[in-house]
Amino acid sequence: MKVKYIRVSTLEQNTERQQTNSENFQSVYIDKISGAIPFFERPQGKKLTKDINNSKVDEVHISSIDRMGRNILDILTVSEFFNKNNVNLYVENIGMYSMVDGKPNPIFKMIISVLGNVAEMERTNMLERQRQGIEIAKAKGKYTGRLYGAIMSDEAFLIKYKKVKQELENGESLRRAAKLGECSLGTAQKVKRLIS
Secondary structure (H helix, E strand, C coil), X not given: CEEEEEEECCCCCCCHHHHCCHHHCCEEEEEECCCCCCHHHCHXXXXXXXXXXXXXXXXXXXXXXXXXXXXXXXXXXXXXXHHHCCCEEEECCCCEECEECCEECHHHHHHHHHHHHHHHHHHHHHHHHHHHHHHHHHHCCCCCCCCCCCCCCHHHHHHHXXXXXXXXXXXXXXHHHXXXXXXXXXXXXXXXXXXX
C-alpha cells in the first residue's frame, strides 16, 4: 500500500500544502504535533508504524524530511526502520527514494543526514531566537509570561480556562476543547484532571 505522512506543528496550521496529490494514496496519516516529538510517539506515527509492522505499507511519501522530525537521530532511526521493513520512503521536495531496486540508496542516506542536520539546526535557531525575543521583551517591560516561580491556584486556573472547562463538560474531546479554548493540549489535560 502506498501512503502519505503529513505533519504540522500545531492544531491551527493548515495541512493543504502537504496534501497535494493525496488522491494518489490509499491512506493519509496526519499528525498535528511538534517535530520535536519522536516519530514513534506521535498518534499517527504509531498507527503508521503498526501498519508497517503488519506489512500493510510498502511506500511512504512525505513532503520534506523535516516532517519526520527535527532531530537527526530520530530521522535516521525512522529511515532505518523503513528500510528494515522494506518500506520505500519518498521525499517529495528532493524527488528521491530511500531504496532503489529493493536496496538502500546510499545517496539518499547521505542527503537525509545533511537535511536532518539542517532541520535540527533550524529548530535550535528558532528556540534561540525565541529566547532572545523574550529577553528583549523583558528588558522593555513587555514580557507577558508568568513570573518565575509563580503558582496559580486550581480555582484561578479553572477561571482562566473556563471556556476549556465548559467544552470538556459538554463532552468535547481534549483536542477539540483545547482548540476552542485557544490553549495547548497540556492545558486542556490539566483542566480535565482538575474537574474530574
